[in-house]
Amino acid sequence: MTKKMKLLLASGLASLVLMSPALAENMLRISYPEDPKTADVQMTTDSYTLPLNIFDRLVESETTGPGVSALVPGLAEKWEISADGLTYTFHLRAGVKFHDGAVLKADDVVYTFDRMLNPATKALNTDILTFIAGAQERMDGKADSVSGLKALDDQTVQITLTQPYAAFLALLASPGASIYERAFTEKAGDQFGLTPETTNGTGPFILTDYTLNDSETLEANENYWRGRPKLDRLLIRVVSDSETLRMLFESDEIDVFDLDYAPTQTPYFYGSDQWKDQVRSGPRVGIYYYNINQLKKPFDDVRVRQAFQMAIDRQTILDKNFYGKGKLEDGVMPRGLACYMPATPIEYNPAKAKELLKEAGYPDGVEINLQQVSSWSTKWSDMNQIIQAQVAEAGFKANIVTTDEAAFLAARKVGEAEAYTQVWSADFNDPDNFFYTFFSESGTKTRGYNNNDPEVFAAIEKARGMTDQAERCKLYQDLTAQIVGKDAAWVPLFSLDHSYVVQPRVKNFTVPWNGWSDMNYYNVEVE
Amino acid sequence: MLMFAVRRILVSIPVLIGITLILFVMLNVVPGDPIALMMKEHASPEVIARVREQMHLDDPMISRYFSFLWNAVQGDLGNSIKLNRPVTDLILKAFPNTLLLAVCAALVSWVVGIPAGILSAVRRDSFLDRFFMGFSLLGVSMPIFWSALLLQYVFAMKLKLLPVSGFYGWQYLVLPSIVLGWSSAGVIARLTRSSLLEVMRLDYIRTARAKGLRETGVITRHALKNALIPVVTIMAIQVAGLLSGAVITEAIFSIPGVGRITVSAISSRDMPLLQGAVLFATVLVILGNLVADILYSILDPRIRAQMRSEAS
Numbered sequence: 001m002t003k004k005m006k007l008l009l010a011s012g013l014a015s016l017v018l019m020s021p022a023l024a025e026n027m028l029r030i031s032y033p034e035d036p037k038t039a040d041v042q043m044t045t046d047s048y049t050l051p052l053n054i055f056d057r058l059v060e061s062e063t064t065g066p067g068v069s070a071l072v073p074g075l076a077e078k079w080e081i082s083a084d085g086l087t088y089t090f091h092l093r094a095g096v097k098f099h100d101g102a103v104l105k106a107d108d109v110v111y112t113f114d115r116m117l118n119p120a121t122k123a124l125n126t127d128i129l130t131f132i133a134g135a136q137e138r139m140d141g142k143a144d145s146v147s148g149l150k151a152l153d154d155q156t157v158q159i160t161l162t163q164p165y166a167a168f169l170a171l172l173a174s175p176g177a178s179i180y181e182r183a184f185t186e187k188a189g190d191q192f193g194l195t196p197e198t199t200n201g202t203g204p205f206i207l208t209d210y211t212l213n214d215s216e217t218l219e220a221n222e223n224y225w226r227g228r229p230k231l232d233r234l235l236i237r238v239v240s241d242s243e244t245l246r247m248l249f250e251s252d253e254i255d256v257f258d259l260d261y262a263p264t265q266t267p268y269f270y271g272s273d274q275w276k277d278q279v280r281s282g283p284r285v286g287i288y289y290y291n292i293n294q295l296k297k298p299f300d301d302v303r304v305r306q307a308f309q310m311a312i313d314r315q316t317i318l319d320k321n322f323y324g325k326g327k328l329e330d331g332v333m334p335r336g337l338a339c340y341m342p343a344t345p346i347e348y349n350p351a352k353a354k355e356l357l358k359e360a361g362y363p364d365g366v367e368i369n370l371q372q373v374s375s376w377s378t379k380w381s382d383m384n385q386i387i388q389a390q391v392a393e394a395g396f397k398a399n400i401v402t403t404d405e406a407a408f409l410a411a412r413k414v415g416e417a418e419a420y421t422q423v424w425s426a427d428f429n430d431p432d433n434f435f436y437t438f439f440s441e442s443g444t445k446t447r448g449y450n451n452n453d454p455e456v457f458a459a460i461e462k463a464r465g466m467t468d469q470a471e472r473c474k475l476y477q478d479l480t481a482q483i484v485g486k487d488a489a490w491v492p493l494f495s496l497d498h499s500y501v502v503q504p505r506v507k508n509f510t511v512p513w514n515g516w517s518d519m520n521y522y523n524v525e526v527e
Numbered sequence: 528m529l530m531f532a533v534r535r536i537l538v539s540i541p542v543l544i545g546i547t548l549i550l551f552v553m554l555n556v557v558p559g560d561p562i563a564l565m566m567k568e569h570a571s572p573e574v575i576a577r578v579r580e581q582m583h584l585d586d587p588m589i590s591r592y593f594s595f596l597w598n599a600v601q602g603d604l605g606n607s608i609k610l611n612r613p614v615t616d617l618i619l620k621a622f623p624n625t626l627l628l629a630v631c632a633a634l635v636s637w638v639v640g641i642p643a644g645i646l647s648a649v650r651r652d653s654f655l656d657r658f659f660m661g662f663s664l665l666g667v668s669m670p671i672f673w674s675a676l677l678l679q680y681v682f683a684m685k686l687k688l689l690p691v692s693g694f695y696g697w698q699y700l701v702l703p704s705i706v707l708g709w710s711s712a713g714v715i716a717r718l719t720r721s722s723l724l725e726v727m728r729l730d731y732i733r734t735a736r737a738k739g740l741r742e743t744g745v746i747t748r749h750a751l752k753n754a755l756i757p758v759v760t761i762m763a764i765q766v767a768g769l770l771s772g773a774v775i776t777e778a779i780f781s782i783p784g785v786g787r788i789t790v791s792a793i794s795s796r797d798m799p800l801l802q803g804a805v806l807f808a809t810v811l812v813i814l815g816n817l818v819a820d821i822l823y824s825i826l827d828p829r830i831r832a833q834m835r836s837e838a839s
Contacts, residue, residue, distance in 0.1 A: 035610070043611060046565070119577075124574065194611070194612060212617065213788065213791070214783035240787075244679065244691060244692045244781065247680065253693070405560075405563070409563070446572060
């Protein structure tokens with residue numbers, strides 16, 4: 001073999017090795033159907049995998065069991081909450097380093113939250129910080145800083161709220177509250193999070209490659225304060241086609257197959273001898289529900305609402321449309337949420353529903369409209385068709401109305417929305433995220449319930465400020481009985497499981513407490 | 528020739544403006560708020576309203592259109608709403624991938640299509656003819672998503688010869704190029720065949736044969752030159768089409784090209800990005816047609832003469 005030939009062969013082999021995502025190393029290969037767009041969590045509300053692995057938060061939500069989580073210290077080693085519930089003092093862990101070597105200081109925390117609220121940032125995730133004193137003024141451009149954010153010294157941050165908010169710690173554990181480094185982030189400007197060179201956090205992984213619409217590579221952070229992650233590398237690929245995804249998984253080019261992106265494959269993987277033991281499943285803290293608008297006849301009558309609750313055969317929908325992978329829900333809070341307690345079961349009883357309709361003055365049944373939005377996934381229209389047939393037995397003549405999203409939102413705003421079905425997943429682990437969204441004075445209007453119960457409004461406001469967690473949970477359980485049981489203002493359907501299939505070499509893969517696809521891979525190992 | 532090209536380019540300016548205008552109006556009529564879509568069900572109305580204002584999405588349509596045009600003329604297509612990056616950057620970064628795929632697919636279609644068409648025409652009604660025509664019919668009529676799945680299944684999953692999907696080296700390009708090339712090879716083969724058959728009936732071919740030329744010489748030196756004129760035209764237009772992004776192929780094979788960008792822009796109502804992508808595709812198609820016309824004139828002296836008389 002000539003020298004030249006040898007050289008050619010060697011370079012050819014080298015390029016082959018470089019080009020194919022190598023298997024031998026300690027790398028986890030995962031995929032998502034869409035590009036994450038950015039690692040800057042302030043600029044996204046739907047792609048949290050990069051932020052969850054690149055950054056840390058003051059407090060973390062740790063998954064302690066299937067659907068169970070605990071708030072544990074993160075970048076803040078400990079904290080104190082003043083007796084009035086207004087002042088939070090966080091003591092930062094000493095010696096935590098960012099990927100660029102800078103040491104974490106209290107000023108970085110102040111900077112991060114101020115950046116989110118600064119109107120120039122055009123951040124999308126501001127909702128989590130609106131309780132901080134001065135946040136609104138900063139967002140409105142009326143102030144140059146946030147009065148409620150203070151660095152007392154290099155290790156201590158003090159946050160003051162406008163009103164006591166019991167879920168504040170849970171909010172700080174959400175991905176949106178990831179902590180950045182002031183000097184680096186200011187320098188990166190609007191490029192922050194868009195490239196490896198302009199991304200810097202304290203988290204277990206370091207972004208080393210980002211090819212838009214193709215993949216991101218994250219390498220282990222050798223100096224991570226909790227100890228180096230077990231994985232050397234995390235390869236995140238963008239695979240938008242579900243058939244391709246399955247073939248990639250079955251030909252061992254991907255380590256984790258998220259059944260959320262190909263739900264129709266559920267029976268195949270659960271039934272396959274090769275794969276059924278490789279399924280990892282966990283509850284999802286999210287509830288499917290049917291909205292009913294009390295401003296719309298006949299739903300102004302509680303008996304009609306109760307009849308509607310009873311007329312839906314939820315188990316059949318769960319079995320037929322979701323392969324039975326989930327659990328019926330009877331309350332406002334799904335399993336896995338803090339304060340969750342099983343509520344009084346809602347029975348499926350079309351005969352009784354018919355009776356109730358008769359009592360309400362509709363002996364011959366009543367016409368109702370079920371709304372769906374054309375741009376929503378077909379799972380909603382499939383559900384509507386089943387429900388339309390189911391409730392007919394009780395005497396509901398349901399028309400399915402399809403509109404576009406703009407029309408739907410516009411109608412909902414003025415209280416004209418028809419009944420619709422949707423799902424709500426926990427943004428953070430606190431019942432306030434559900435009750436306030438749907439049944440507070442503002443929420444019940446904007447979400448199209450119009451359940452105008454002053455007692456419920458007052459109780460939801462009160463619960464926000466309560467510091468005794470046991471008492472608070474009791475209040476939420478009572479509220480459930482009131483809203484779902486007595487007022488029949490809420491039609492809970494079910495919560496689903498989230499299933500993944502993993503290659504045999506993947507160890508320690510746990511479904512995160514909230515059942516999200518976006519997760520932290522710190523504890524995962526590959527063999 | 529130069530005059531002709533310049534004139535054609537000038538004529539295409541109104542076409543470009545027309546297309547941006549139609550696109551702009553359509554995107555504004557189609558429902559779906561990009562911010563609401565981006566933030567999903569969980570966003571509070573206040574946040575959506577604030578971000579819309581910050582992005583000038585509530586400005587009147589006319590003023591947004593003219594500011595878009597003004598910036599576009601200066602080479603600035605704005606920032607993608609969803610990806611938060613300059614549109615020009617996004618397209619220019621994705622284009623090399625699309626270009627690579629398009630060139631490979633075009634090569635496949637030519638290398639397969641032209642010889643298949645010639646052989647079919649020469650051996651008309653033979654088994655070979657039927658085989659090639661059946662093969663091209665299959666290529667033309669099979670939806671790409673299906674042929675892609677089929678090839679992925681056989682060559683990647685079962686035989687394990689090639690990777691399923693991705694874009695990390697030459698072996699990743701083989702399947703998408705075949706899938707995409709196959710469908711255009713069908714068109715080229717059929718066109719080559721019919722056009723060659725037509726030419727073979729003409730008098731000058733009879734003359735060539737009468738001179739005693741060998742059949743291969745008759746075909747390659749005389750017949751093919753004329754028969755390939757329509758084929759070249761189609762080829763140029765096809766390449767232009769391939770360059771503006773093979774949407775389905777890029778999605779199935781996870782190729783980060785222009786097609787992927789276009790699809791994601793549509794689904795997220797990312798107006799600046801979609802405008803940029805469509806504008807880019809329009810320019811490519813116009814250029815493709817121009818190249819086709821110029822090639823035509825090189826191959827066909829009659830056209831050249833016509834152009835000259837038009838230009839003068």
